[in-house]
Amino acid sequence: xxxxxxxxxxxxxxxxxxGAPAVxxxxxxxxxxxxxxxxxxxxxxxGAAIDRYVWVAAAPLPGDGPDKPRPRSSAxxxxxxxxLRLFSANGPAVLELPSDPGTKITGSDSWANYPLGVWRxxxxxxxxxxxxxxxxxxxxxxxxAGLSSSAALELATALALLxxxxxxxxxxxxxxxxxxxxxxKYVGVPCGILDQGTSAFGRAGHLVHIDCRGPVFSRxxxxxxxxxxxxxxxxxxxxxxxxxATRHQECLAAAQALGVALLTDLTPAQLPPLEKKxxxxxxxxxxxxxxxxxxxxxxVEALRQGDLAxxxxxxxxxxxSSKHYFENSTPALDLLVDLLEKHPAVFGVRLTGGxxxxxxxxxxxxxxxxKDAASIAQGYSAKHGRTPEMIHLQAADGAQLL
Ligand code: GLA
Numbered sequence: 001x002x003x004x005x006x007x008x009x010x011x012x013x014x015x016x017x018x019g020a021p022a023v024x025x026x027x028x029x030x031x032x033x034x035x036x037x038x039x040x041x042x043x044x045x046x047g048a049a050i051d052r053y054v055w056v057a058a059a060p061l062p063g064d065g066p067d068k069p070r071p072r073s074s075a076x077x078x079x080x081x082x083x084l085r086l087f088s089a090n091g092p093a094v095l096e097l098p099s100d101p102g103t104k105i106t107g108s109d110s111w112a113n114y115p116l117g118v119w120r121x122x123x124x125x126x127x128x129x130x131x132x133x134x135x136x137x138x139x140x141x142x143x144x145a146g147l148s149s150s151a152a153l154e155l156a157t158a159l160a161l162l163x164x165x166x167x168x169x170x171x172x173x174x175x176x177x178x179x180x181x182x183x184x185k186y187v188g189v190p191c192g193i194l195d196q197g198t199s200a201f202g203r204a205g206h207l208v209h210i211d212c213r214g215p216v217f218s219r220x221x222x223x224x225x226x227x228x229x230x231x232x233x234x235x236x237x238x239x240x241x242x243x244x245a246t247r248h249q250e251c252l253a254a255a256q257a258l259g260v261a262l263l264t265d266l267t268p269a270q271l272p273p274l275e276k277k278x279x280x281x282x283x284x285x286x287x288x289x290x291x292x293x294x295x296x297x298x299x300v301e302a303l304r305q306g307d308l309a310x311x312x313x314x315x316x317x318x319x320x321s322s323k324h325y326f327e328n329s330t331p332a333l334d335l336l337v338d339l340l341e342k343h344p345a346v347f348g349v350r351l352t353g354g355x356x357x358x359x360x361x362x363x364x365x366x367x368x369x370x371k372d373a374a375s376i377a378q379g380y381s382a383k384h385g386r387t388p389e390m391i392h393l394q395a396a397d398g399a400q401l402l
Contacts, residue, residue: 001142003140021058023058025400027398028051029049030152033047034295038293044209046220046299049203053152054153055139086116114154118161120186129164130161143236146354146355158182176193193212194212197217202395205222227363227392228395230362233388235332243328254278264293268290292318311363314348328351343364345365
């Protein structure tokens with residue numbers, strides 16, 4: 001994927017809309033370091049914003065917004081009715097909407113539900129928004145890999161649209177809440193705060209810790225001598241397809257049967273005597289969430305002590321729990337975990353994000369090289385047929401207006 005720059009965005013914006021953008025914003029993807037499906041269960045999670053981004057360039061429609069209006073291009077004169085125009089660098093054509101469509105867009109333009117959801121959420125949050133806009137999206141963040149391209153698109157859009165309406169900053173907790181609302185209410189995914197919170201609070205060289213009950217955000221230094229690698233199965237995971245929502249409902253049903261508001265109201269020691277209240281399937285879901293929440297705390301502690309061997313064991317234990325108890329892994333993810341786990345330069349490895357496809361994240365030693373990654377990829381394609389995408393990532397700063 002080609003890394004976008006402000007110059008490349010401006011050039012593409014000019015070609016698309018016939019004028020320069022007024023604002024450019026970008027928001028990072030994230031890895032879920034540990035804390036699988038704990039967020040909407042009131043648990044803790046550790047994430048890292050990564051140096052792969054969704055970029056958004058935008059301009060008010062001529063005559064709109066506080067900025068000096070652009071001259072009307074010939075393309076615009078041919079389309080005087082268009083109020084909201086959206087274009088993805090990966091898409092075939094500009095999507096033109098005379099006004100808020102009110103309902104969800106389906107088919108190949110369905111990505112536009114994210115920016116439109118943000119635009120609607122701005123109003124729900126009583127924040128300023130432009131009456132109309134031209135918007136361009138570009139990215140070097142693989143979509144469908146479990147790296148939160150959706151949240152990055154939401155946050156970059158929010159910053160760009162707010163800036164068009166004259167508001168150049170928003171506290172990161174509000175930004176995260178706004179993005180989450182767009183996804184929950186307008187895209188229809190009942191996600192927690194992990195993705196938007198990490199993309200908003202990211203800082204270079206740090207992990208983002210979220211106590212999702214508050215939510216309360218803090219940062220933990222990324223361990224020295226360790227590296228983040230992503231191995232993307234290239235099997236798309238789509239949270240919209242229902243499996244994510246099913247897991248969410250199962251967790252709520254388990255909590256209700258156990259007589260608690262949220263599963264993380266219980267400690268791992270409290271669960272076994274209560275398990276008989278649950279069906280075998282719900283007992284597995286509860287075990288995963290309650291123990292995973294504890295693993296996040298143990299990971300933070302091990303990171304503070306610089307005990308990377310323990311961090312690694314917790315990461316891999318998290319994967320096994322997702323696989324056996326939460327049942328959101330896949331044979332391709334498990335194969336990558338099995339191959340990476342055996343490598344002497346790997347501390348630990350686990351699926352990252354919602355699951356049901358997507359990518360695994362490995363925490364490696366300094367001496368894990370491109371050559372090591374290539375040999376893992378070879379082992380994977382020998383058994384699985386496909387070549388995984390491999391990315392060596394850095395923990396990066398959060399969403400920002402450029
Ligand atoms: C997706 C969701 C998050 C979180 C993870 C699983 O990324 O968007 O809110 O639930 O899955 O931990």
